[in-house]
Each structure stands twice: as C-alpha cells, then as structure tokens.
Amino acid sequence: MxxxxxxxxxxxxxxxxxxxxPAPGDVLIAVTAVGVxxxxxxxxxHGRIGDFVVEAPMILGHEAAGRIVAVGDGVPASRIGERVSIEPQxxxxxxxxxLRGEYNLCPHMQFYATPPVDGALAEYVTIGAAFAHPIPDEVSDEAAALLEPLSVGIAAVRKAGIEPGGSVLISGAGPIGLMCAQVADAAGATRIVVTDLDAGRRAVADRFGATEAVEAGTDPGEGFDAYIDASGAASAVRAGLRAVRPGGRVxxxxxxxxxxxLPVSLIQNRELWVTGVFRYANTWPNAxxxxxxxxxxxxxxxxxxxxxxQAEDALNADGAQGAIKAVVHPGVARIESDTHDRRH
Structure with missing residues (x-):
C-alpha cells in the first residue's frame, strides 16, 4: 500500500x-478520507508535541473513515463492507x-499518529472492531472522518456542563472551536460567543453555531456559564476565566x-471549575x-x-485564505487544484 x-x-x-x-479482534479498513x-x-x-517525539518514521493522520475489507479472528465476517468512522484509539x-470508563486516560494507550504509533494517511489501517463505528448513508466519508474532531467538541461541551438555555464563551474559531460551538448549539445553549483574531474565521462562525463572533482581545461580555479555550493562548485563557460567572466551568x-x-484568587473566590480535555471517550454514538x-x-x-x-500540501493548507479543514483521500493519488473548493 x-x-x-x-x-x-x-x-x-x-x-x-x-x-x-488484522489481528484477532481487529478489522482491516480501506481508508477513504483523512482530515488534517x-x-x-x-x-x-516541529517533530514533537510535549513529551511525544518523532524518533522513527511514522505515518501521520488520525481523523479517518473507510470501509471494512477484512476481519481478524473473533470478528463476524458480516462486518466486511461496512462504512465506518475510526475512533483512533x-x-x-x-x-x-x-475499566472505569475513562479509557482515553489509559496510560498504555496506542493512539494513531502519536509516536511511535502509525496513523491513517495510508491506503489501509487496522483498528479494534469496537472502535470501527458503522455510519449511516446520511453521513459522507468526509463527515465520518470529521467525527473525530467533533468528538473533541462533544467531550469539551460535556465537561463544560452546558444546558438548554445556557451560555458559553469559546476562544478560537478553528476547527475545534467551531465544533465546540456546534455541539453547544445542539445542546441548547442560547448564547454562544466565539472569539478569534482572524476576521475570516469570525465571519463564518455563525454558520457553525455561534450567536456572536468578536475579535480576540476585545471585551466578549461576562456572566457566561462556561468558557472553552480552543486557542491555547494564555491571554485568552485569563480573559475567559474573568468572563465566567461564579460557580461556572472552564x-x-x-x-x-x-x-x-492563572488568577488563583479569582478561581477561588468564584469557585470556578477548571479542567482539561484529553481526546475523548464514549463520544462516537452521539457524534x-x-x-x-x-x-x-x-x-x-x-x-x-x-x-x-499531495499529503504534504494538505498539511500545509492551513495557511490558505479561508482554510478550515483539509481532507486527504488516500485511495486517490492526486486531486486537481480546481476541486480544492472553498465553501465559504
């Protein structure tokens, strides 16, 4: 391959x-779409993220979908032919x-495209059968691949405790921030403010769940039930903490x-809940x-x-005007540039 x-x-x-x-319990998948x-x-x-360092050749990509073409021992042959979204864990x-349901925190985790584990930018991959989730005809191959970042949004909104009629401030209008906004909207939030430095991303945020989009660094308002940081910017985190109501979640x-x-006295005096999100668990059915x-x-x-x-071009497509998400189709060698459409 x-x-x-x-x-x-x-x-x-x-x-x-x-x-x-495919090992016992695994399925072999012909990959149809991989999000970058x-x-x-x-x-x-950079060759590394924190303690994860590329020390040997590695296949990239973990947002993936495809079709099951073979199964390992213990997996019903009836699964061959299924279209699936891959939970890359x-x-x-x-x-x-x-065992307590927080498998994303397993210290023995092997996660696609995290050194030294190979990822999905290939024509075929294997995964445990339970982590190959069948998708209905209503979900395209590309959308099936993007169930992975959607799962990050679901995990974040769950942690934020957003309820119908609630409010949330989200920093960052990149793919994860926009996923969080969409999930918050689906959860019933009625005030969803998204901040970003990029005017182009702010301009499309309302299509993806935001009720308001404001420039990062300006006053987004206050009294939010929750704040979700999808930017990684220290200044955004500190501003977000100050925008959350007493007893709110960050x-x-x-x-x-x-x-x-961090403003520890503010966190203490307002009794704010501050937590992180590391990947996801038990999100694919909802996604x-x-x-x-x-x-x-x-x-x-x-x-x-x-x-x-064109995989390297896909990885460098983030700098293009209006870029949100690039997708690679491993079963195709090249896609002509006139089909690299932008839908906004």
Whole structure:
C-alpha cells in the first residue's frame, strides 16, 4: 500500500508499506478520507508535541473513515463492507482507567499518529472492531472522518456542563472551536460567543453555531456559564476565566504553553471549575447521531481536498485564505487544484 510517512528529519515522503494484517479482534479498513489535524501539522514542523517525539518514521493522520475489507479472528465476517468512522484509539482493556470508563486516560494507550504509533494517511489501517463505528448513508466519508474532531467538541461541551438555555464563551474559531460551538448549539445553549483574531474565521462562525463572533482581545461580555479555550493562548485563557460567572466551568482544550500564570484568587473566590480535555471517550454514538440528523455541519467545514501524493500540501493548507479543514483521500493519488473548493 501507499502511505505518507514523516521522518525524523521532518521530511514527508509517500512510499510503499506492507498492508497490515488484522489481528484477532481487529478489522482491516480501506481508508477513504483523512482530515488534517493541527497535531499532524505540528509534528511535521516541529517533530514533537510535549513529551511525544518523532524518533522513527511514522505515518501521520488520525481523523479517518473507510470501509471494512477484512476481519481478524473473533470478528463476524458480516462486518466486511461496512462504512465506518475510526475512533483512533487502542487502550488497554484491563487498565483502571478503561475499566472505569475513562479509557482515553489509559496510560498504555496506542493512539494513531502519536509516536511511535502509525496513523491513517495510508491506503489501509487496522483498528479494534469496537472502535470501527458503522455510519449511516446520511453521513459522507468526509463527515465520518470529521467525527473525530467533533468528538473533541462533544467531550469539551460535556465537561463544560452546558444546558438548554445556557451560555458559553469559546476562544478560537478553528476547527475545534467551531465544533465546540456546534455541539453547544445542539445542546441548547442560547448564547454562544466565539472569539478569534482572524476576521475570516469570525465571519463564518455563525454558520457553525455561534450567536456572536468578536475579535480576540476585545471585551466578549461576562456572566457566561462556561468558557472553552480552543486557542491555547494564555491571554485568552485569563480573559475567559474573568468572563465566567461564579460557580461556572472552564475547559482547556487548546494546546499552548506547558505552564501559564492563572488568577488563583479569582478561581477561588468564584469557585470556578477548571479542567482539561484529553481526546475523548464514549463520544462516537452521539457524534454519529448529530451528524446523521443534520444537527452539525461537517461537510461544509471541508475547504480543500488532496490525494495521497499531495499529503504534504494538505498539511500545509492551513495557511490558505479561508482554510478550515483539509481532507486527504488516500485511495486517490492526486486531486486537481480546481476541486480544492472553498465553501465559504
């Protein structure tokens, strides 16, 4: 098979790799769509994220969908042919975290495209059968791949405790911020304010759930039930803390500095709940239901498409005007530039 491989010198090549065999309990998936995530871009440009360092060649990509083409022992052959969205995780089934339902926190986790685990920018991948989620006809292949970042939004909104009629401030109108806004809207929030430095992203935020979009650094208002940071900017986090009502919740999703100064007295005096989000757990059923019912827009977030041979171009598409989400189709070598449409 063909696969996009990141090397330790931060070069990316598309090369031949053996087609993986499905182990017992696994399925083999022909990959149809892979979304490009900021973490993929970060590995390409910097070779590391925190303690995760690229020390050997690695296939990138973890937002993926495809079709099951073979199964390992113990998996019904009837699953062959299913269209699936891939939850790109392999937790230990016996860890304390997995057993209490928080498998995303499993210390033995093998996660796609996190060193040294290969990801999905390839023609075929394997995953545990339970983590290959069947999708209905109403959900496109591209939308099925984007159920992964949607799951981050679901995890964040759950942590934020957003209820019908509630309010939330979201910093960052990139893909994750827009996913959070859409999920908050689906959860019944009636005040969803999104901030971003980029005027173009602010201009489209209302299509993806925001009731208001304001320039980062300006006063977004106050009294919010929750604040979700999808920017990673220290100044945004501190402003968000001050915008939340007493007893409100603060959820940190964006990846920024390892450490930052926080107004501890404010957190104490207002009894704010401050937490983080690390990936997701038990989100795919909700993500599929939201996408199938049309309660979130996923296809509209795709602003460019690439074949596998153009994987490096896809990873660098984040700088294009109006870019939100690039998608690679591994079964296609190249997609002509006139089909790299922008839908906004």
């Amino acid at each position: 063909r696969a996009a491989v990141l090397h330790t010198d931060l070069t990316l090549t598309v090369e031949d790799r053996p087609v993986p065999d 995530c900021g973490s993929d871009v970060h590995y390409l440009r 392999r937790p230990s089934p016996s860890s304390a975290e997995t 959820v940190l999703v964006g990846m920024g500095a390892d450490e930052l100064a 599929i239901a939201l996408a199938a019912a049309g309660r979130v827009e996923l296809d509209a977030m795709v602003t460019s498409r690439f074949g596998l041979e």
